[in-house]
Amino acid sequence: MIEYFVLGEVLEPSRQHELYPETAALLRACCASPYIEVRELRCEASKMSRTEYIIINAGDGTVDSGNPAGIRRQERLAIGINPQYRVPILVHALRKDFPALSHQHPRAPGRPRTLCLYDADWAAVQLSWTPERFIARMFWWLRDSAQLKLHRDDQPLEQLFYMSPFQLILPSNYAEYAAVGGKTLTIGRVGGSDSVILRAVPSSQASQSKAIRVVSIAVPPVDATTVVELPDTLGALQEQLEIWGSDLSEPLYDSVFEAISEGVSPSEGIGEGILILLWIPRTRQGEPERTDVLGFMMTTSLFALAKAFDMLGLPNVQGHCMRIALVGGQRGTAWRSLAPVPVEVRAALTTKMAQDLSAVTPESAQFDGVLAGVGALGSALSDLWIRQQWGHWTFVDPDRLMPHNLSRHVASDCDIGLAKADVMRDLASWIYPNEPSPVAVAKSILSQDEEVLSALSQAQLVVDVTTTFQVPRELARTADAPRTASLFLTPSGLSSVMMLEDQARQQRVDGIEGQYYRAILSSDWGREHLANHFGDRWVGGGCRDISVRLSNECIHVHAGILSRQLRRSVAKPEARLCVWTYEEQSGAVASHEVSLSEVCTTTSNGWTIKYDAALIDKLKQARLIALPNEIGGSIVGVTDLKARTLVIVDVLPTPPDSQSSPRHFIRGEEGQQEALEEVHRRTARVVDYQGEWHSHPDGVPARSSQDDQILLNTVHRKMSVEGLPALMVIVARNEISFIVRYKDAA
Numbered sequence: 001m002i003e004y005f006v007l008g009e010v011l012e013p014s015r016q017h018e019l020y021p022e023t024a025a026l027l028r029a030c031c032a033s034p035y036i037e038v039r040e041l042r043c044e045a046s047k048m049s050r051t052e053y054i055i056i057n058a059g060d061g062t063v064d065s066g067n068p069a070g071i072r073r074q075e076r077l078a079i080g081i082n083p084q085y086r087v088p089i090l091v092h093a094l095r096k097d098f099p100a101l102s103h104q105h106p107r108a109p110g111r112p113r114t115l116c117l118y119d120a121d122w123a124a125v126q127l128s129w130t131p132e133r134f135i136a137r138m139f140w141w142l143r144d145s146a147q148l149k150l151h152r153d154d155q156p157l158e159q160l161f162y163m164s165p166f167q168l169i170l171p172s173n174y175a176e177y178a179a180v181g182g183k184t185l186t187i188g189r190v191g192g193s194d195s196v197i198l199r200a201v202p203s204s205q206a207s208q209s210k211a212i213r214v215v216s217i218a219v220p221p222v223d224a225t226t227v228v229e230l231p232d233t234l235g236a237l238q239e240q241l242e243i244w245g246s247d248l249s250e251p252l253y254d255s256v257f258e259a260i261s262e263g264v265s266p267s268e269g270i271g272e273g274i275l276i277l278l279w280i281p282r283t284r285q286g287e288p289e290r291t292d293v294l295g296f297m298m299t300t301s302l303f304a305l306a307k308a309f310d311m312l313g314l315p316n317v318q319g320h321c322m323r324i325a326l327v328g329g330q331r332g333t334a335w336r337s338l339a340p341v342p343v344e345v346r347a348a349l350t351t352k353m354a355q356d357l358s359a360v361t362p363e364s365a366q367f368d369g370v371l372a373g374v375g376a377l378g379s380a381l382s383d384l385w386i387r388q389q390w391g392h393w394t395f396v397d398p399d400r401l402m403p404h405n406l407s408r409h410v411a412s413d414c415d416i417g418l419a420k421a422d423v424m425r426d427l428a429s430w431i432y433p434n435e436p437s438p439v440a441v442a443k444s445i446l447s448q449d450e451e452v453l454s455a456l457s458q459a460q461l462v463v464d465v466t467t468t469f470q471v472p473r474e475l476a477r478t479a480d481a482p483r484t485a486s487l488f489l490t491p492s493g494l495s496s497v498m499m500l501e502d503q504a505r506q507q508r509v510d511g512i513e514g515q516y517y518r519a520i521l522s523s524d525w526g527r528e529h530l531a532n533h534f535g536d537r538w539v540g541g542g543c544r545d546i547s548v549r550l551s552n553e554c555i556h557v558h559a560g561i562l563s564r565q566l567r568r569s570v571a572k573p574e575a576r577l578c579v580w581t582y583e584e585q586s587g588a589v590a591s592h593e594v595s596l597s598e599v600c601t602t603t604s605n606g607w608t609i610k611y612d613a614a615l616i617d618k619l620k621q622a623r624l625i626a627l628p629n630e631i632g633g634s635i636v637g638v639t640d641l642k643a644r645t646l647v648i649v650d651v652l653p654t655p656p657d658s659q660s661s662p663r664h665f666i667r668g669e670e671g672q673q674e675a676l677e678e679v680h681r682r683t684a685r686v687v688d689y690q691g692e693w694h695s696h697p698d699g700v701p702a703r704s705s706q707d708d709q710i711l712l713n714t715v716h717r718k719m720s721v722e723g724l725p726a727l728m729v730i731v732a733r734n735e736i737s738f739i740v741r742y743k744d745a746a
Contacts, residue, residue: 004094005112008044029131035060051082067146070099091115106162168198168343172350173434178216220246221281235336263322267301296340308335351389358388372445373466376408380559386428394439394455395421476508492532493554502575511599514647519594530684604740611648623695630665632694691727702732716741
């Protein structure tokens with residue numbers, strides 16, 4: 001005798017005009033189907049809503065008899081329609097012994113099982129929904145479920161139990177609370193008394209809530225694809241696990257017995273509760289796939305649970321009981337009636353989880369880094385790296401947060417007046433309270449402070465976002481500094497730049513800087529690259545100060561690019577120079593990769609001269625083309641008086657009014673002033689005139705002649721007016737000489 005659920009009351013034919021439009025459409029489709037017998041219409045009404053049911057016998061001949069799932073060739077179903085429900089049209093299996101299978105909705109006690117026909121939200125389903133398609137979907141569910149094929153092999157296993165309405169968020173180090181004699185947790189609702197989100201935090205003496213002990217239990221593996229109702233007692237949980245070939249009683253007993261190794265006393269005051277964390281290995285056809293962690297909260301204390309297992313001896317005068325093991329392994333059964341509250345367990349974010357969600361490989365993130373400068377761009381970068389747990393960082397910045405910083409900084413009003421480095425460290429500790437925090441040093445990266453020097457000595461990477469020239473240049477000159485990257489935005493906020501040294505530090509950022517400026521001078525994108533620099537509003541007179549009118553949108557657009565590109569680039573040994581430009585009208589971002597050449601260094605009269613192989617090739621090529629005559633022109637570059645360093649950037653085109661022969665070269669003046677002004681404009685006056693270069697014909701060495709000395713003296717007199725050195729470069733067939741004359745030279 002087959003027993004069926006009965007839903008609602010019969011709806012008389014005279015009331016069919018009251019049907020929902022969806023019900024009427026489905027009724028017509030069912031009547032038109034040769035595989036469906038419509039038995040009756042029923043209605044279930046409450047004060048708030050009304051559900052209409054079409055009761056049918058359905059079978060299209062595609063379900064084999066004796067199938068492994070236990071679905072009959074013809075099933076009695078109820079199509080329920082209620083437009084007020086989140087899923088307004090559902091199919092209920094009315095047979096009381098209809099099997100529990102995957103892809104079913106949770107059911108209330110005494111109610112039929114409900115088929116889960118769709119794996120998308122109803123809002124998406126209804127865009128292409130028709131009654132006919134719905135009926136076809138229903139038969140598809142019956143057919144594939146009968147052969148246990150509805151859940152595809154490439155889909156993850158479904159959960160074992162229907163989800164609890166409560167979600168419990170545990171600390172990321174929750175395993176520590178399951179240790180013998182471990183700490184306890186306090187659990188409260190997040191967002192008000194009606195919230196279903198629960199948060200567990202470490203208990204404190206001031207807490208007025210019940211302390212919760214954690215009992216962690218691992219049970220034997222479960223190989224099942226069915227989803228069943230949540231158990232209402234520990235006994236019901238044990239019975240379900242037994243059906244799946246697993247067991248709760250033995251590991252639960254052992255865990256409780258171990259937890260009271262020093263005995264246990266009845267809880268006092270507000271008492272205590274227990275959180276059982278059930279670790280269930282999941283297998284698919286015998287192969288391990290994952291481990292599920294299920295949570296069951298209990299108001300029962302550890303003392304009461306131990307007592308329910310009959311594992312406590314007689315109490316002493318203080319009421320303290322020691323554990324005992326009954327002869328013959330006998331155990332109490334009272335624990336089976338204890339009623340837990342199932343919760344969906346979620347652990348707080350961990351490093352491993354963050355890296356996985358951010359597609360960051362753990363191997364690439366295992367390094368010590370120093371971030372110099374956590375202003376607008378630096379705070380955005382550090383926020384990205386904190387959240388995706390890339391690197392172990394020391395934040396170095398001497399500045400404090402001011403009100404105007406908040407327009408472009410990730411900080412909040414409550415942080416005003418605090419050191420920016422401390423603000424970013426605290427942000428990391430709020431996101432990952434149980435992970436090691438970054439180190440904050442509220443000092444200059446160039447200070448000789450012991451903490452700064454220690455951080456640099458231990459780091460494998462230092463990232464400069466200080467908006468100054470001094471920091472990357474000084475780091476480049478520091479022999480024992482780690483691999484250095486310099487990241488910055490242009491004053492307009494439309495472009496960003498990354499200069500990255502190679503792993504061996506053969507190409508350092510000061511030499512890369514010279515090639516960056518040559519790219520600006522020789523590229524179309526360089527025409528307006530450093531526009532809107534506004535002169536003295538710029539720290540250090542350089543392009544890296546962003547204390548100008550600049551949208552926070554620009555910060556975040558380029559922070560994402562710079563972060564991702566730096567992460568990818570440091571995984572490789574080569575140096576890199578790249579510029580990214582945002583196009584306002586279209587929103588496109590163009591990438592300008594600048595090929596880097598080997599950087600060479602020489603000295604003259606106490607000055608260090610840096611130049612690169614591509615520049616030398618350019619000079620040699622110009623010499624060859626001019627032979628047998630000499631050729632030359634003006635040198636432009638970056639002069640650092642403090643470091644007594646000249647970085648040669650480029651040479652200007654030879655003026656057409658120059659005089660040239662196999663024995664002499666006199667540079668003309670035509671177009672030189674205009675060319676130098678364009679250099680100043682494009683480079684925000686960072687690149688300036690440094691001196692003169694000329695070639696010598698074959699057979700003549702790269703030594704200065706008497707005429708060359710006269711020329712150098714003339715250049716020196718002009719440069720001395722501003723206290724600048726004068727540079728002369730002579731290019732011969734097989735050698736190049738660099739001569740610096742300066743007013744304090746011996």
